[in-house]
Amino acid sequence: MTTLDTLSVGQSAQITEIQGDDAIAIRLMEMGLTEGEMIHVLAVAPLGDPVEYEIRGYRLSLRRTEARRVQIQSSPVA
Amino acid sequence: MPDVLKVALIGNPNTGKSTLFNALSGLQSRVGNFPGVTVEKKIGRVQWGASTVELIDLPGTYSLAPRSLDEMVSVNVLLGTQADIGQPHAVVCIVDASNLERNFYLLSQVLDIGLPTVLVMNMWDVAEERGQKIDVAGLESRLGIPIVKCSAHKKTGVSEIQAAVHKAVAAGPRTVTQLFPAVFVTESQLLAEKLKGWGHPNVAPYLLERLLLDVGGWLESHFGGQHAHELFQYLQQARERLAAASCKVPMIEARTRYAWARETLKGLVVQPAARAVTFSDRVDQWLTHRFVGLAAFFAIMLVVFLSLHTFSPPLQDLLEAGQDWLSSQVASLIGPGPLRSLINDGIIAGVGGVLVFLPQIIFLFFFIALLEDCGYMARAAFLMDKLMTKVGLSGKSFVPLMSSFACAIPGVMAARVIENRRDRMVTILVAPLMSCSARLPVYVLMTETFVPDIRWGGFISLKGLTLFFMTFFGAFVAIPVAWILKKTLFRGETPPFVMELPSYKWPSPWIVLRRVYDSGMSFVTRAGTLILAMSILIWAAGYFPGNHQESDKIQAQIEEFEKQPEPPQEQIATLSEKQNELSGALLESSLLGRLGHAIEPAIKPLGWDWKIGIGVIASFPAREVIIATMGTIYSLGGDVDKAEPNLQNTLKSSTWPDGRPVFTLPVAISIMVFFALCAQCASTLLVIKRETNSWGWALFTFVYMTTLAYIAALLVYQIGSRL
Numbered sequence: 001m002t003t004l005d006t007l008s009v010g011q012s013a014q015i016t017e018i019q020g021d022d023a024i025a026i027r028l029m030e031m032g033l034t035e036g037e038m039i040h041v042l043a044v045a046p047l048g049d050p051v052e053y054e055i056r057g058y059r060l061s062l063r064r065t066e067a068r069r070v071q072i073q074s075s076p077v078a
Numbered sequence: 079m080p081d082v083l084k085v086a087l088i089g090n091p092n093t094g095k096s097t098l099f100n101a102l103s104g105l106q107s108r109v110g111n112f113p114g115v116t117v118e119k120k121i122g123r124v125q126w127g128a129s130t131v132e133l134i135d136l137p138g139t140y141s142l143a144p145r146s147l148d149e150m151v152s153v154n155v156l157l158g159t160q161a162d163i164g165q166p167h168a169v170v171c172i173v174d175a176s177n178l179e180r181n182f183y184l185l186s187q188v189l190d191i192g193l194p195t196v197l198v199m200n201m202w203d204v205a206e207e208r209g210q211k212i213d214v215a216g217l218e219s220r221l222g223i224p225i226v227k228c229s230a231h232k233k234t235g236v237s238e239i240q241a242a243v244h245k246a247v248a249a250g251p252r253t254v255t256q257l258f259p260a261v262f263v264t265e266s267q268l269l270a271e272k273l274k275g276w277g278h279p280n281v282a283p284y285l286l287e288r289l290l291l292d293v294g295g296w297l298e299s300h301f302g303g304q305h306a307h308e309l310f311q312y313l314q315q316a317r318e319r320l321a322a323a324s325c326k327v328p329m330i331e332a333r334t335r336y337a338w339a340r341e342t343l344k345g346l347v348v349q350p351a352a353r354a355v356t357f358s359d360r361v362d363q364w365l366t367h368r369f370v371g372l373a374a375f376f377a378i379m380l381v382v383f384l385s386l387h388t389f390s391p392p393l394q395d396l397l398e399a400g401q402d403w404l405s406s407q408v409a410s411l412i413g414p415g416p417l418r419s420l421i422n423d424g425i426i427a428g429v430g431g432v433l434v435f436l437p438q439i440i441f442l443f444f445f446i447a448l449l450e451d452c453g454y455m456a457r458a459a460f461l462m463d464k465l466m467t468k469v470g471l472s473g474k475s476f477v478p479l480m481s482s483f484a485c486a487i488p489g490v491m492a493a494r495v496i497e498n499r500r501d502r503m504v505t506i507l508v509a510p511l512m513s514c515s516a517r518l519p520v521y522v523l524m525t526e527t528f529v530p531d532i533r534w535g536g537f538i539s540l541k542g543l544t545l546f547f548m549t550f551f552g553a554f555v556a557i558p559v560a561w562i563l564k565k566t567l568f569r570g571e572t573p574p575f576v577m578e579l580p581s582y583k584w585p586s587p588w589i590v591l592r593r594v595y596d597s598g599m600s601f602v603t604r605a606g607t608l609i610l611a612m613s614i615l616i617w618a619a620g621y622f623p624g625n626h627q628e629s630d631k632i633q634a635q636i637e638e639f640e641k642q643p644e645p646p647q648e649q650i651a652t653l654s655e656k657q658n659e660l661s662g663a664l665l666e667s668s669l670l671g672r673l674g675h676a677i678e679p680a681i682k683p684l685g686w687d688w689k690i691g692i693g694v695i696a697s698f699p700a701r702e703v704i705i706a707t708m709g710t711i712y713s714l715g716g717d718v719d720k721a722e723p724n725l726q727n728t729l730k731s732s733t734w735p736d737g738r739p740v741f742t743l744p745v746a747i748s749i750m751v752f753f754a755l756c757a758q759c760a761s762t763l764l765v766i767k768r769e770t771n772s773w774g775w776a777l778f779t780f781v782y783m784t785t786l787a788y789i790a791a792l793l794v795y796q797i798g799s800r801l
Contacts, residue, residue, distance in 0.1 A: 021327070022293075030140050043364075047464035049467075075563075
């Protein structure tokens with residue numbers, strides 16, 4: 001089991017769980033990051049943070065601290 | 079049908095909700111604030127056939143799960159518990175047709191409330207272009223609500239919404255389909271019983287849902303009155319029971335609603351087999367690129383600011399010329415005296431001095447609206463986020479703060495895009511520290527007059543460096559100020575920076591112009607009301623008490639001479655000089671002059687005499703007024719320019735009673751530092767009041783900035799004069 005922030009640009013993975021029940025976790029779930037969904041890394045901002053993702057057909061920017069809350073399946077798809 | 083049909087409009091951000099609101103309500107909308115919160119209240123009143131319709135525009139949101147009082151407003155409006163709105167008859171939920179699944183999350187919450195609902199599928203044209211096919215009739219029968227296809231920026235589908243709303247209202251309240259598992263429904267009923275026992279008999283089912291689901295939400299800590307503590311404990315136990323039944327809160331909500339969205343759309347939405355790489359994708363690839371993206375960002379910002387400085391001055395000159403023309407018309411109609419002085423020196427000069435910023439505001443808002451409407455603004459926040467987190471803010475604060483370098487007023491207004499209240503407040507409070515264009519005249523006057531003309535290699539000059547340093551001085555100070563504010567008054571968990579990056583689209587000229595019109599109008603209205611009042615007050619303080627008869631007589635004489643075919647220049651010059659002396663003396667004996675003397679003990683440690691003190695008091699409405707005031711007080715008449723060599727010479731030669739010169743380099747720097755940090759701008763304070771919905775924050779800004787300015791000026795002078 002690993003977390004979303006470890007993926008590099010171009011990789012995809014399946015979400016297994018969002019950790020916690022605070023504002024950040026709730027917002028992530030509301031935006032459609034739920035178990036079983038595929039998420040894809042599109043780009044990284046110039047200073048290394050945040051990261052642009054694609055999920056459910058739209059684009060989303062997450063900071064690495066937020067991406068760390070997202071558990072993904074350990075075998076990323078290139 | 080009711081007399082006034084109340085229709086609430088809700089939707090995700092970036093779905094074109096404002097466009098639709100404007101298209102539905104035309105220009106007939108009232109903008110204000112909901113009482114007690116910073117949420118903008120936009121209400122449009124229109125005639126749809128025989129019925130009068132009141133449209134309530136709710137803030138764009140991804141979810142109806144209130145975490146703060148601000149977010150509670152939308153829930154209250156939809157439940158009919160917002161006193162100043164009353165019970166809405168229907169709700170229009172607008173979704174992005176090319177992104178239905180995520181948009182349906184909010185729709186499912188809206189449907190849970192039970193109001194007659196209309197679904198508007200906006201950006202239909204974009205979805206079609208992408209090759210997406212939606213079976214609208216099939217979806218209508220699955221959802222049981224009317225659906226309207228719409229492209230609000232092209233105004234297609236807008237009139238169909240009227241018919242759909244009438245149809246939904248006529249059908250009456252909807253039966254809510256229960257999406258949550260049985261165990262959740264049971265808990266909800268148990269909670270209702272519990273609340274009944276605590277004196278809350280009829281809690282809306284949606285609120286019961288929210289109480290169970292929102293861990294750390296607003297309702298959890300503000301519901302229940304005297305039983306709040308028992309409720310809190312009860313909710314924790316209920317959530318534990320739910321978790322044991324594999325219905326873990328809050329995860330169960332996202333799982334349930336997204337499963338419903340997928341199930342509802344199944345078979346009715348056909349996506350193109352392979353998602354084609356769109357124009358938007360290709361553009362985004364470059365604009366968020368590590369190097370190219372950053373270069374493009376700076377290029378765009380540079381173009382914005384260069385255009386601002388190229389296009390605004392001619393218009394500002396035009397406004398100033400208009401002002402001069404108006405003053406001369408007044409002078410030709412009214413003889414010298416209090417009335418003419420009130421109109422020319424008080425009203426026209428005061429309001430005009432503020433109105434000259436209108437071109438800057440219009441151009442800046444034009445660019446902001448353009449960048450926002452095409453989808454670039456979110457990318458700017460994306461690129462700058464890391465930098466802004468260093469001071470505890472987020473990327474969304476970058477553009478408002480940078481806009482403030484032109485003028486703090488549009489900057490403060492642009493902070494509306496920041497949805498987190500604490501980040502928004504800190505951004506608003508530090509925005510006036512950015513060096514705006516009104517500070518420049520003060521810097522130029524002081525630098526040109528008192529900074530030695532030292533050059534290195536022809537290009538780099540000490541004067542230039544001073545100007546450069548002064549321009550960024552406020553921004554440097556803003557870093558610790560923002561940091562301290564985030565650690566003290568606005569302490570709290572870091573808000574999520576989970577931000578949608580919308581697809582690029584061509585900006586709609588209509589939307590852009592509308593934004594420019596709105597911001598321009600609100601600025602002009604302000605200038606016409608409170609600024610006007612303040613200008614008259616300052617004028618009166620500088621005019622009364624005093625016997626102006628002699629000065630008026632001389633003025634009349636001058637004007638007589640000037641009417642002659644060959645005006646006697648020498649006589650005019652003598653008279654003017656005499657009159658300048660008189661007006662200087664009159665100002666000194668006026669209320670303003672007395673105030674200047676009264677505060678002299680406080681400003682002496684800054685190296686200032688009472689004349690500078692008057693300038694500082696009189697420039698409360700706007701910083702640059704200090705130059706005109708100094709002109710008057712140093713007996714040059716009111717019409718003085720920063721480049722006026724006379725003013726520079728007079729400043730250089732003015733002395734303390736003991737013969738020491740007043741203006742030395744440390745004094746000049748202390749004045750510049752003071753004006754860099756002080757809050758001498760009534761318009762900014764008023765816009766802060768409006769945007770925060772509180773006089774308290776405007777006062778806070780004034781006090782903290784003035785204190786900072788005083789301390790900094792004191793340090794500069796005390797250290798500088800000892801070197």
